[in-house]
Structures are given as structure tokens and as C-alpha cells.
Amino acid sequence: MNFPQVEESVLSWWEKHNVFERSVSARSGGSRFVFYEGPPTANGSPGIHHVLARVFKDVIPRYWTMKGYYAPRIAGWDTHGLPVELEVERELGFSSKADIEGYGIDKFNARCRQSVLGYLREWETMTRRIGFWLDLEHPYVTMDNKYIETVWWAIKQMWDKGLVYQGYKVTPHCPRCGTSLSSHEVALGYQDNVEDPSVYVKFKLVKGLPSLPDKPTYLLAWTTTPWTLPGNTALAIAPEAEYSVLEVDDEYLILASALLKQAKLEGYEIVERMKGSDLVGLHYEPLYKADIFSSKGDKPAYRVIEGDFVSTEDGTGIVHIAPAYGEIDFEVGEKENLPLVHSVNLDGIVKRLPTGYTPSIYRRMLREEALALVSSAKELQSIPGYGKFVKDADPLILDDLRSRGLLFRSEKIRHTYPFCWRCEAPLLYYAKQTWYIRTTAVKEALVAGNDEINWYPEHIKYGRFGDWLQNNVDWAFSRERYWGTPLPIWRCESCGSCDCVGSVNELKSKAGFSGLKEPLDLHRPFVDELTFDCPKPKCQGKMRRVPEVIDCWFDSGAMPIAQYHYPFENDTLLEDGRFPADYICEAVDQTRGWFYSLHAISTLLFNRPCFRNVICLGHILDAKGEKMSKAKGNVVEPMSVINKYGADALRWYCFTASPPGNVRRFSEDAVAEVPRRFLLMLWNVYSFFVTYANIDHFIPGSGGALEPSELDKWVISELNQLIADVDGALEAYNPTEAGRKIEGFVNDLSNWYVRRSRRRFWKSENDADKLSAYNTLYECLVTLSKLLAPLTPFLAEELYRNLVGSVFPEAPDSVHLTDFPVADVTKIDGRLMADTRLVMKISSLGRAARSQAGIKVRQPLTKVIVKVGTSQEMTTLERLTPQVLDELNVKNLEFVDNVTELGKPGYATSSEGAYVVAIPTEISAELASEGLAREIVHRLQTMRRSAGFDIADRIVTYYQGGAYIRRVMGDFADYIKRETLSRELVDGVPQEGAFTESHRLDDYDLLLGVKRLG
């Protein structure tokens, strides 16, 4: 059985007959089921994690479609942003923004546009091949003008509500990409176990403490970022904490008493203890003098301030404050009016001389007031390491401090530090201007909206996602980059006033609009050419677009409306059932990415959530639990797995191996096991059915009023229970449970129903019992094909079309056009199912006892001894004794109450819970010959198959052996003939043309031959 090959033919049949389109349009009268596709970026090959997400995206809408819902699914492609730019930079060998601007933004963006769909074919091929049904012909693409226009409209709505602002704040900044990142992007790039310096630095007080002799006195501060020291303008202490003054090497050192041990300063003489507040206001000498500009009345820099954020848990209890390079530092700088000193450029390169401004000055500079700046500095030192990247400057700064006696101790530390999620440069916290969306203004609505969303797994709701909303910060959404949706804000060159543009028409209708080149492209640099007149009365200035583009997560988060070019087209979108989504699905990293941006934009615009149910997938690791990466060479190429084992096998693995939210270790072996363990088991049941149904010319539904056997009733009961279970699981967004239930049923169907029904199919007369068996197995297989359709759409189709299509021409021609099965609860018999479970359990324990004793099931035994849990179970087993005897190939069933009786020698036992099953291990001569006869039958049947006979062929059997063999063949002749369809058993040399084999059974040699009768 070659599953991949069958799938390929199913696939081309689907495409030839438009089955996906028909499956959708056939339900156009039904209620809508809305799915939003989280758009991938097609500028690289799809990985196995994309397959995982895509099969989970597929299974749920397929299910609802079969339930009668109208569920169109539109593909989408994310085309903007850093990932795309970086790929092009890599191709061109660029390392900085200067390279891009030198090359030309127009040429650079043209390459981005080209690159972004470079792997589109590969993505489409993968998507089709795994059976992910969505409309690839009419996708939404985030770089289309129409898409951008809706994004502009969304920003304008926020602007009009006062929710967009430009802030001068410390933001996480990638020095290589030269842009701010949002907090969700930062969350993507933390690395553990990063080595950094851990240094204790001495800041010399201008004057010693009055209570002590006049010796050099130092405040001891701790930092892991020496490059921020030239930006230092204050030291903060905890006002309520106790500080100690130690005498060390004829100097005084001051630090928090609680941290003496941690700073390895125990044992030194403490000459004084004081409260932190006593230190406030002391002045110290800067490590590096900056060129500071201040207003009259501004307090001087380089003093001790108090801070409620100062901890006495680590460091020294004295915190070095560089307002330009830390969020807290910046805030305290505003409060204390500390100069903001930049000693590093935006590209992370250390300046020659640090320059700084007090807040009163830089605010005036931001307002672009003309200032006559007066430099404070008399003698300036250049910074060690200038011209170098900050991390490379660190050791040079430390060397310099050491040579000046200001470095108390230098060590290394391993900690967690954020890196750029795309280029892996270490992020710098950097004070600068960035555009923000005031998401904190709608925090209550964000939190309340989350109450309405169903998360699978549930813990994400108030865990990872809920926490994220609770700790909401304004969305830093501008990017100082090139390939993205341009921020639609124009600023007057003359008066500085700003205007936000919400549509192309609005822009074109502005007074003095100019610079338009057709065809219109809303990207940089063309959009930067578009100017208009300042609307302020009396201002003669020109409005020019600000240089920034926006976070690409804003693009993808706007897809519920932007994919429809709302409100310029589809203006009924919010009321006509296409909003919100019933279902979305991505991996857990999107909690702070797409899931958040969807939720934030929808809340900001419409004050309601835009998705109701979300499956949040766990990360996928390699078989050893390592993250997959190109560098490690452990990336799994999905198409090779699919070509080997088939898409259904991979899908089944994705659904059933572990619940969707778990972290999973991907191993090809686990996928390889699926066809062996499950698909083939089902296929073999199907083949068994087809083989005999063809021999008997069985027509489904024939046979009139049938009297189903106990076994038939049992399997139909199990089948209806299965329908109810699978329906419930899929309705609850749990394909894992649905798949596992189906697998359990197929196992019982194969190993119990079919195995125990075999003789009913073999027998020669076409009686009511045989027809009942056929109809029952047919019903099971057809129902399974429908239950499996959302999960393994290829195999389901193959089964359905062969079982139904060939017999009922009026039935839907595809399983995906049928309705999902409905359980008939009147056919569910809980008692019968429990009874059968009991027989199965006793049989399985009996087989375990046999295998322990090394006695094959083919060898008949006198009895089996059973201990059960309750008297009711004993009554049940008494009634079902024939099944147990048959299953275990024993002559009698006996019950015992006491387990100790079974411990006797001569018995093999097996037990589970209250159940114990024992078999006698002694075999009489009579039983041994019966066992031998069964073994001979087994060999003959295998030979029939090897010889290529049809199951119904009649044969002659030849045998040659000793006296014992001859006796067994004689004694069991009728049995052997019946089982092997032998007309006669001939003692002698096989006739010419017979298929022969030599066997050795229980130390007896035997030659067997089989010949088909003409």
C-alpha cells in the first residue's frame, strides 16, 4: 500500500473536480464559520512547524463545513518588515542603513517586493500537498495598495481619537537594523546564559563625609553595561535602607549594609552606618565629563538621588543612572531634571565626546525652538573605545577605569539579555523619538475582550496572554526602515504641525498636493515625494511625510478588515457575518505577536474582540528536544517526510501525538509509525471487506430485515458512541481527542470485530448472518471515512469513493460533500459495551499468561481460571463463556475467589487490578496433536497465499511425514479440509505443479504441497 501515491491521485481528482470550491459553495445557505489565516512570510522555505500550524488550521473548518456551515477560507501573505529587508540585505552583502540608502531605497524596495514572494510556489505546493484547503487563487497581500489603504484608515481612526503620539522615551532599539522594536518583538528575542561584564565601579565624592577623617571616599555602584557609564548623570540609593562606610586600603567605600557579603566585602572594618537618605544630595566626580547644556536654575548633575526602585537584593544598593539608556533611568531623569547624555550613536557606535541636555532643554529642542546653547564643559575627556561598537568598547572603558583606580572589581556574569529577533544584534535601551499607539488607554477593554475568547489550551487565556494584557505598555509601532506600510503622517516643515491621512483620495484632495507619479505606489520612496500645503492659517509651509514605516505586526493584525479593503469596499463587513472570526490558530510565540496585534487593533477600532476561538500550538523541537535551526542542521524538510509517508500520516502525527498546546519533539520515526500503527490497520480492514464483498457480490443495504448478531450490535453501539465522541471533541476544538478515539475504535474493529467475525465472511452460504456482518462492517467503514474526512482527508476520500461512489451514483461524489455523521443514541448499549470490554480484558490477560508460559494460542488447553472484581462481572462472564473459550482456545472456564489458589506450580498467571487469569501449563498428548493440527492448518494457509491462490480456490493437499504426522492428519482430516478448502488430503509425493514447502513442527519433519483445482 503506497499512501503517498494514493494521495497524489486523490489530490488531482479534487483539483480536477473543484471539490474544495464545491464543498464551500454547497453550504452557502448555511450559517457562516469564519476562519482568519494568519499570513506567513513567503521569503523562505516552509518548515515543519508551518505544516503543524497549517493542518490545525485546516481540520476545524473542514469539520464545520461538514456540519453544514459556510466557511470560505482566504489565503494571505505577510510581505513587509524586517525579515524581508534583512534577507535582501544579506543577498546584497549590506551591513547598515547607509548601504541601503547608497544603493537607493527604490531599488532596495523593488528587491524586497520581488524577494517576498520568492518562495510562493514552494508554499503553495506544500499547502496543496498537505490538503490545507484555502483559496490560494485570491489571497490578501499586505503590500497591495488597497491593503495599505485600509491600514492607513485604521491609523487615522486612532489618530482622530488621540491614540497616536510621538514620544521621546527609552525604547528597545536594534543598533544594526537602526530601528525601535515593540515590546512583543523584544519578547521574541531573549537569550539565556549570555555572558556580560559584572563590574563594581567607584564614584569619588567631591567632599569626604564630615564625620570622618579626610580620606578619599567612594560610592560603590554595580553595572553589567560599562558602555553606559559615560552617560551617567546620577547615583540612586534606597532612602530607608542602611548603608555602611568601610575602610579599605586607606579609602572609604560606601554601599548597602545588606550587600556586603554579596560584594565580598565582609571582614572590613565598618567605620560608620547611616540611612540612605543621609546620602541624598552628595556630589560626586563624573567618570567622564559630558558636554552638558542646561537652563538657568537647573540643578547640577552628578549627585545622589533617592529611588524607590533601588533594591538591596543585588548589586550594591547604589544604582548608576544613565537617563538615555534605561527606562527607569529615563523616568527618574525627568523627575529629577537630570541631563540626558548620549555617549553612543543610534548605530551603537561610541561617540568621541558625550553630549547632554537637561529635560527643559531637550523639550524645547523637540519643539524645534531656536536655542542659543551654552556648553558647560571646560575640560573634556574623549571616551575610551570611541568609534567602536558598545560591546567592544566595554573592555576599553574598564581598562581606562582600572588605570585610574576607579574599578573596584571586574567579573563576568551569565544572565538573560534581549537580542534583535531578526538579526540577533544585542538590543540597546535608547532614548529617542518613536511613534506610539496609546494601547494603555484601552487596557480595560483589552482585558474585558479577552474574557470572551476561548483559548485552547485554556491556561493561555489568563496566563501568557492575560498577563501580557495586564502589563500592557503603549505600542511602539514606528520603524525607521524602508520596506513597510508607510506611516501616514505628514508634518509641516515650517511650523511642525502634523496631519494623519486616512485614504488615497483624502491625500489627493489636499490643497497643494503634488509629487504623484502613476502608477501609484504607496511605498517609499514614492510616498515620500507626495507633499501638500500646511493647512494652518498663515503658515506657508509644506507638509512632508515623516520618514518612518510601521511595525509589520500592525499589517497582519489589521487583516480582518484590510483583506476586504474595508471600508472602501465591503462596508457591511462588520454586520454581515464576516467579522469576527470563529477560529484562528498559530504557535504560542504569536501570543505577543499576531494574537495581540489582532486583539489590540480590533479593540482600538471597534471596542470588541475579532476572534472567538484560538488554538495556540506549542513549539516544535527536534527529536532530542533541541530548537531547530539552520545552523544546527536539524531542520526537518517537510516535503521529504510527506513524500515518504504521506500527508495523512504527517497530519495524523500532528493531531494525535500530543495535545496541540504541548511542546513537541518532532521525530521522523514517529511519523513513520503512523502508517504501520494506524493507517494500515484501517486499510487492511477495508481490504478484507472488499475482498470478500467482491467474492460474494455483496450489495450494501441488501438483505431486507436483518437480525444482527450480538457482535454486530456491539460494534454498531461502539460506532455510535464514537460518532458522539468525535463530534464533541471537534466541536470543542480538540482534534487530538477526536483522533485518539478513532484510533481506539479502529483497533477494536480490526482486532475484535473483524477477527471474531472472520468465519462469518468465510462460510460458503450467503445467509442472513453473513449479510448482517457485511452490512455492519460496511456501515463502520463508510462512517469512519466521514469521521476521518477532516483529519485524514486523502484516505477518507479513497475509502469513501470506493465504498460509496461505486455503489450509489446518486450519493455526493466526495466524502467532503457529505454531512458529518450524527450519532443514533438508541443504538448505544452501554451494558453491551461494558460486557465486551470485560471479555476483551480477560482475553488479553489470558494471552499474556500464555505468552509468559511460551504456549502459542494455537495450542488448545484444558481450561482457564479467572478471578474477577465483582459478582456481577462473574455473571456476565458466565453468560459470555463461549467467547472467552474461543478467544483463548481453551475447553473450560473456571472461577476462583482467592488469588492464592492460582499461585500453585503448573500454572501461568497474569493480572491487572482485581483481575487475575491463569492457565495450566501442562499439555496432554491429545491436546498436543490438536495443537499440531492447528499449526498445520496455519502453514497451509500461508502456503495458499504464497502460491498466489484466491481465497475461494479449492485445492488438493499433499503431505509426507512420519507415523505421528500421519495419525494427526487422519484424526483431524475433516477439520483440516474445512479450514484450508482442501478437497482431499493425499499422503504421498506432491503432484507436479504443486506448491511445496518443508516444515519442522515440534521435532517432526513434514513436507506439504498445495495444488489448485481447475
Ligand SMILES: [Zn+2]
Ligand atoms: Zn536587528
Ligand SMILES: [Zn+2]
Ligand atoms: Zn505649517
